[in-house]
Amino acid sequence: MAKKLRSILLHIMQDCAEKLEEIEVCCEEEFRLERCKEIFHHMALIDAKYKKKMEQRLKIEAIEHSRMKNMARLKLLSKKEECFLEVVKSAKDSLKTGLDPNSHNYKTLLKKLILQGLCKLCETSVKIRCRGKDKQAVTDVMNQACVEFEALSKIKTTLKIDKKTSLPDNSYGGVIMVTENNKIMLNNSLGWKLEDVGRKMLPEMCKTLYNPEHDEEELYMQSMPLTTKKIFYSGKLHK
Numbered sequence: 001m002a003k004k005l006r007s008i009l010l011h012i013m014q015d016c017a018e019k020l021e022e023i024e025v026c027c028e029e030e031f032r033l034e035r036c037k038e039i040f041h042h043m044a045l046i047d048a049k050y051k052k053k054m055e056q057r058l059k060i061e062a063i064e065h066s067r068m069k070n071m072a073r074l075k076l077l078s079k080k081e082e083c084f085l086e087v088v089k090s091a092k093d094s095l096k097t098g099l100d101p102n103s104h105n106y107k108t109l110l111k112k113l114i115l116q117g118l119c120k121l122c123e124t125s126v127k128i129r130c131r132g133k134d135k136q137a138v139t140d141v142m143n144q145a146c147v148e149f150e151a152l153s154k155i156k157t158t159l160k161i162d163k164k165t166s167l168p169d170n171s172y173g174g175v176i177m178v179t180e181n182n183k184i185m186l187n188n189s190l191g192w193k194l195e196d197v198g199r200k201m202l203p204e205m206c207k208t209l210y211n212p213e214h215d216e217e218e219l220y221m222q223s224m225p226l227t228t229k230k231i232f233y234s235g236k237l238h239k
Helices: 002-098 104-121 132-153 190-200 202-209 216-222 226-233
Strands: 125-129 158-161 174-179 185-189
Touching: 002 190, 002 202, 104 125, 104 132, 104 174, 104 185, 132 158, 174 190, 185 190, 190 202
Parallel strands: 125 158
Antiparallel strands: 125 174, 174 185
């Protein structure tokens, strides 16, 4: 009986040992799976965190890149505007020194300016404002301008020099024409004409002053700090 009980007990102990081993193996497998799951989960969290930081960094760099590019473009436009104004000023200075108020060419120019103003105003009475030293030249040509205007438009007009207001003596010449009631004024002064022509010819002037084939991006890159250039050329700011 004792031998039988001992045999049963050994069988039970062996069965318990096998069950215990199965439980340990199962627990070890579950632990390994859970550990891998947690590791991958936290790795994904870390990747997402650094991906977000990288996106924020790239966004900041892109904004800074855009800001610096706009600043460089504004600086370039400012320099172009300075060059344009310098060219216009040089032309004005040449105009001031190159025109003799008593010359035939200047009188012809005044007549054409007056005739152009009359065609634009189409008024029967117009006052002319000019420099003091141009009054005699204007007086000499305004009657002829009236005759030519009447032949073109069939409108009889009267011209007179405005005695109350005149152009400054240091201006560039030409005329300003005003209706009798002072409601409409037409600026045909040479200074204004020169600026107007300059604005209209700005594309041609830019082609003459600047190389049209020069890469604007390279102009921008020349004005950027070295560290920003490295970031730009690394490709992070490209698509």
